[in-house]
Each structure stands twice: as C-alpha cells, then as structure tokens.
Amino acid sequence: MGQEPADIHDMDPQLFQERVHSFEFWFEAVQGYLAGKTYGHTPDLKEEDLDEDEKDRLITVLCNYAVGETAALEGSSGLVGIAPNRNTKLFLATQVVDEGRHLEVLIHRLQDLGVRDAEAEIDRRGSPKLVEFRRRLLDLVASKDWEAAIFAQNVILEAMEFAVFRRHAEGADPVTREVLLGIIKDERRHIGFGENELGRRLQSAPHVRARLGEVRRELDPLVLASFDDVTEKIGLSRDERPELARSYLRAVERLGFTP
Numbered sequence: 410m411g412q413e414p415a416d417i418h419d420m421d422p423q424l425f426q427e428r429v430h431s432f433e434f435w436f437e438a439v440q441g442y443l444a445g446k447t448y449g450h451t452p453d454l455k456e457e458d459l460d461e462d463e464k465d466r467l468i469t470v471l472c473n474y475a476v477g478e479t480a481a482l483e484g485s486s487g488l489v490g491i492a493p494n495r496n497t498k499l500f501l502a503t504q505v506v507d508e509g510r511h512l513e514v515l516i517h518r519l520q521d522l523g524v525r526d527a528e529a530e531i532d533r534r535g536s537p538k539l540v541e542f543r544r545r546l547l548d549l550v551a552s553k554d555w556e557a558a559i560f561a562q563n564v565i566l567e568a569m570e571f572a573v574f575r576r577h578a579e580g581a582d583p584v585t586r587e588v589l590l591g592i593i594k595d596e597r598r599h600i601g602f603g604e605n606e607l608g609r610r611l612q613s614a615p616h617v618r619a620r621l622g623e624v625r626r627e628l629d630p631l632v633l634a635s636f637d638d639v640t641e642k643i644g645l646s647r648d649e650r651p652e653l654a655r656s657y658l659r660a661v662e663r664l665g666f667t668p
C-alpha cells in the first residue's frame with residue numbers, strides 16, 4: 410500500500426487491460442499520493458511570497474489548466490457513453506473522477522490566490538486556442554468517433570498537459586508544485602490507457618492511422634499555439650521553449666506518429 414504500481418507504460422498490453430481498467434487499480438494508485446493531502450497538497454505547506462505580477466501570471470496559467478481539465482472532464486464523461494466495452498467504460502469512469510479532482514484542486518488553488526469568482530476568471534483568461542481545442546474534442550466525442558476522440562483526449566491533450574505541468578512544477582511555488590505533481594501521476598495513467606487502446610487498434614485496423622494523422626494535423630497547431638500563451642508565464646526562457654514542444658511531440662510519437 411502507498412506505492413504507485415509499476416510503470417504502466419511498460420506493462421504487457423493484456424495485463425494492462427486486466428489490471429488497469431478497474432477501480433481496484435485506481436484506488437491503489439491514488440491513495441499513495443493523495444492520502445493526507447487537502448486539495449492536492451500537504452495541508453500545512455507554507456505559501457511562498459509571490460509579488461503581484463507573479464501571482465497574476467500564475468492565475469492566468471492555472472485558469473488555462475482549468476480549461477484543459479474541464480475539456481478532459483467533459484470529454485472522458487462523454488466517452489463512457491461511446492466506449493466499445495465495459496472494461497473500457499470502467500477505466501473512463503476512473504478518469505472522470507481524476508479529471509473532476511484536477512479541476513477542483515485548480516479552482517481551489519485559484520481561490521487560495523485570492524480569485525473570488527473562479528468561473529468568470531477562467532472564462533476571461535482562457536486561451537482562445539485552448540477553448541477551440543476543447544470545442545474540437547467535444548465535437549469528436551459527439552460524433553462518436555471513438556479512435557479520434559481517444560486520440561485527441563488521451564494522447565494529445567494528456568501529452569500537452571503532461572509536458573507543461575511537469576516543466577512548470579520544476580520552478581513553481583511549493584503548493585502549486587505539489588498540486589501539479591499529483592495531477593501528473595494521474596495523467597500518466599491516462600496516457601497509458603490511450604496508448605494501450607490505440608496501439609491495439611492500429612495493429613488490427615491500419616486505416617485508423619490515416620484518420621489519427623488527420624486529427625493530429627488539425628490539433629497540433631492548437632496545442633503548440635496554446636504553449637506560446639503559457640510558456641513565458643511559467644518562467645521558460647525563449648531558448649527553453651522548443652524543448653517543451655519536443656517533449657509533447659515525443660509523447661505523441663510513442664504511438665509511431667511522426668510530425
């Protein structure tokens with residue numbers, strides 16, 4: 410207990426399906442890093458003094474993360490309805506809980522930073538590119554395009570969040586860092602699910618690759634443009650920005666896609 414299970418990216422695909430698509434696995438995974446935390450961080454963790462500019466930049470960044478997490482919450486809950494089997498629905502149900510938690514801790518963090526109306530602030534500060542990404546993801550879910558929607562959500566959106574959160578956590582204040590590191594652990598599981606699901610489908614139905622390539626060509630520019638909106642605010646210098654994009658692209662390329 411208390412230990413995260415072995416790296417799911419290295420797990421045998423069959424074992425993955427049997428173990429990871431369950432609340433048993435999910436509970437074992439999350440209790441290791443959420444037990445004893447309040448809204449995703451150690452309750453008595455001391456706040457770092459941020460000046461007004463730093464606080465304002467952090468609020469904008471967290472509002473954008475909240476846009477992404479809202480998209481993931483809406484996307485994963487919609488995907489439960491079109492998932493091809495019960496095992497897959499079970500995994501997605503655990504993901505809905507994770508994404509709801511992510512949104513909750515981000516809203517709570519905004520409130521900690523003095524934001525009174527998080528709903529309005531998220532709407533005001535959300536990057537138009539990210540808002541557009543959310544709309545496209547929900548369109549794919551609504552059109553019941555299973556492979557394309559799982560790709561958009563569990564590979565592209567998750568890879569985007571994974572790359573940005575991980576980099577941001579390195580230089581963030583201690584409370585934000587703990588919140589982000591907890592979210593990242595869940596996102597790894599979600600990406601693992603996307604790779605497992607699509608990996609099998611790409612082998613059995615090669616035409617799926619062409620469809621996913623189309624989705625990628627449409628969504629990559631939105632991802633990369635939304636990076637531009639947050640990179641400066643999370644403290645990345647101009648020289649470091651290409652590495653963030655590469656880190657995202659590497660995650661997508663694990664499925665055998667090249668840009």
Ligand SMILES: [Fe+2]
Pocket residue numbers: 478481507508511570592596
């Ligand atoms: Fe999330």
Ligand SMILES: [Fe+2]
Pocket residue numbers: 481507508567595596599
């Ligand atoms: Fe996620």
